[in-house]
Structure formats: structure tokens, C-alpha cells
Amino acid sequence: MIPAVGGAKHPVLGNSTEDQTHRLKNLGDCFAWARSKIGRRDSERLLEYALGTTTSQLYTNPSLDVTTESAKYLSGLVSRRSSGEPVEYIIEECYFWTQKLQITSDVLIPRPETEILVESALQFLKDGDRVLDLGTGSGAIALALSSELNLKVVATDIDLNALNLSRENIDQLGFDIELVQSDWYSSIKGVFDVIVSNPPYVAIGDPLLTKSGLRYEPLVALASDKNGLEALETVIFGSTKYLEDGGSLLVEHGFNQRDQVMSMFNTAGFLNISCRNDFSDVPRVVFGQKGE
């Protein structure tokens, strides 16, 4: 535990209002100071990134010297995190499925609940299948699926910056995924065995968008018209033209959108429509098969 600062000056943490970076002489000082500001887990990640240490060094080698320059750099990162910026944007990486991805503020930070979409899609896939990932962002879903099976994947996004980043992730991880800039289906050719999408589904104007870490993420990745349902509607109703008979569509959706999404699947003629809940038991992924 970090001792409470209280009225007296802690030898390293000092008074909370003054710049304390000149006091941060070694790893232990830096870790204690960062923990007092942003908690243990984020401190570990920022120290690893800023100082090039490993997590175990933070615990086993606290007397390792830290230069003033490094301490100042760390202090800048801690202050960004304290202001609410997600740690993934600061360290420019995140883990999704089994892979480490490069992340910038041009793309949504892939969420653990999206792994349920990946897991569900894998049930319908086999080697050689064709997959379309609509709104790929960092490439997270396309890359996760490609890491499990030998697939022919086309991944799309409307946003060129997102496509550039997904290209870097795809090249870095060594997969062969075709990228297409497309407004949903507008530039898509051919048919697919499975279509997956985690489209924007937060209602435009939802106060959540300006609060918490969401305010750092691109609006194009988060928000959609028609109370958050417009993109889902386009993805679902457009899909039948691009799916093989018997092919599957899987979409992620908002916590309160299950009934409307299942009803859209039904209206679009899908069969075997089902929903999976996320780790918090919130309805999160709907899927179904195009009728033969």
C-alpha cells in the first residue's frame, strides 16, 4: 500500500499540488507516484511503456535509476491518463483475442465483448470460407478470425485512417486480408459464407459519448442515427445480397437493442436467429442464417 499523504509531505509523493517529478529518482519512486495517481494496473502499463521496464522489474528492482527526462516523460503520460484518456491510446497498443494490435485514436479500442462475436462466428466457419468484416477499425475481428482458420477475408471501413492502421496490423501479424474502403456494402463485390460487423450503435447525442473514455474515441466508430440503429439496419438489410444461401450474419449491438435487432433479422428473412450475452450477461451479439 502507498502510505496516505495526509498533511505531512511524503518523501516521494510530496504535496499533491506541486510538481513532484524531480523527486522521482528510481523505479520504486516512479511506481509509487504513478500508483497514487492512476492505480496499479495502469501504472504498470505506463511505466513499461515510458521507461522500457518489465512488470516484474517494477517489483524486484525498485532502486533502478530513472533519469529526470524519463520521469518527466512518464509524468506527462500519467497526467493524460488522469484526465481520462484511455491507456490504450497512450501506449498505442491493446490485446484482442490472442494478438497485440497497434491502436491510435483513429480507431475504436477493441473491447473484450467483441471476442464473443469472434467466438460465435468461428462456430459457422471452416477453412477456405469467405468472410466479410464490415467496419474493421483496427482490423481486430478480421485478424482474430484469420488467426484461427485459413479464411479468405475482406475487411472494410469508410475511414481511410482506420484502413491505414488495419493495414499496419495485418502486415505486422503477417496475414493476407483484403482491405476495401467502402460505405458499408457500396464497394463490395462477390458473396460470402459469413458476414460479421461491430457497427457504431450508440445513439447520436447520447450523453455517454461526451463522458468517460468514449470522448476520446472516433465518433464515426461509436454513433449512429435512428437511436443508434441506422448502421445496424443497413448492415442487416443489405447483407442478404452478399451472403451465400445458408450463410451467416453476426452483429454486435447495444445493451438494449436485442429485440429490435432480432426483429430486423426476422424481417430480412434470416432463420435460426439467436442472441448471445456478454460477460456481464448483457445481450450483445445476434446472428442468423440466410434461408436457402
Ligand SMILES: C[S@@+](CC[C@H](N)C(=O)[O-])C[C@H]1O[C@@H](n2cnc3c(N)ncnc32)[C@H](O)[C@@H]1O
Ligand atoms: C464500433 S467500430 C468497430 C471497429 C472494430 N471492428 C472493432 O470491433 O473493434 C465501427 C467501425 O465502423 C466504421 N464505420 C462507420 N461508418 C461506416 C460506414 N458507413 N461504412 C463502413 N464502415 C463504417 C468505423 O469507422 C469503425 O471503424
